[in-house]
Amino acid sequence: MTDTDNYQFIIVLIILIIVMVGFSMGLYTIIRNINHPLLSLHEISNDKSSDQSPNETLHFPADGNWHNIISNLSGLTCLQIIATANGRKGLGKHSIINAQALNAFGKGKITINQTFYGRMRWTRLSLRWKRNKLNYSLQIKTRHDYGDASYIQVFLKKLYQSEQTSQI
Numbered sequence: 001m002t003d004t005d006n007y008q009f010i011i012v013l014i015i016l017i018i019v020m021v022g023f024s025m026g027l028y029t030i031i032r033n034i035n036h037p038l039l040s041l042h043e044i045s046n047d048k049s050s051d052q053s054p055n056e057t058l059h060f061p062a063d064g065n066w067h068n069i070i071s072n073l074s075g076l077t078c079l080q081i082i083a084t085a086n087g088r089k090g091l092g093k094h095s096i097i098n099a100q101a102l103n104a105f106g107k108g109k110i111t112i113n114q115t116f117y118g119r120m121r122w123t124r125l126s127l128r129w130k131r132n133k134l135n136y137s138l139q140i141k142t143r144h145d146y147g148d149a150s151y152i153q154v155f156l157k158k159l160y161q162s163e164q165t166s167q168i
Contacts, residue, residue, distance in 0.1 A: 058154040062087070062146035066128070069154055071137035075162035077103045079138065082155040083125055087146040093118040095125045100159075101138055106131040125152065 060067040062085045069081065079101045087093030095116040102109050108129035116123045122144045130137050140152060 055158050056154075056156045058156060060140065060152045060154065062142045062150040062152050064142055064145045066130070066139040066141045067152070068130075069138045069140050069156060072135050073103065073137060073161075074135045075105065076160065077101070077162070078158075078160040080157040080159055081127065081138075081140075083127075083140060083152055085123075085125055085142050085146060085150065085152045087118070087123075087150050088148075091118075091147065093123045093146050093150070095123050095142070097125050097127070099127055101127065101129070103129055103136060103138075106136045108136065 058069060070079070081097070081099045081101060083097050083099075085093070085095045095114065095118075097112050097114040099110055099112040099114075101111075106129075108131075110127050110129070112127060114124060116125075123146075124143050126141050126143060128139050130139050140154060142152065
């Protein structure tokens, strides 16, 4: 094989790879990324549901009592919650959770990833579904009082909320 044959083989191989990948990802995306290789996945994606910005940011006192994050829900609900609680500087009371809360007509499940710093497990945050006869709400609390000027900051994102209001 001559050098010309090697170059032609490499060019054909590159074209085949681009065509094969182009069918699965979209040729436009590949060509766009050749000039901008550092584009984030969010910028490349055509799916607008991947937006990670929260719908609401809420604040509650870190006093050890239950507080409604969202209430008067019915039907099917899927929420993403990121919450932090910080005590006064120097007290060593800190907690953060990333949770997904699902509920179907009052029967709910909450999946939590959590870490905390402080004495034992008292510095942790807790989430629960609270059900009434016709609706339900999501609540949060610290496991004990963090002290004055301490608060829980909640970033809430509604991933899904059905319009259906009657039980199946």
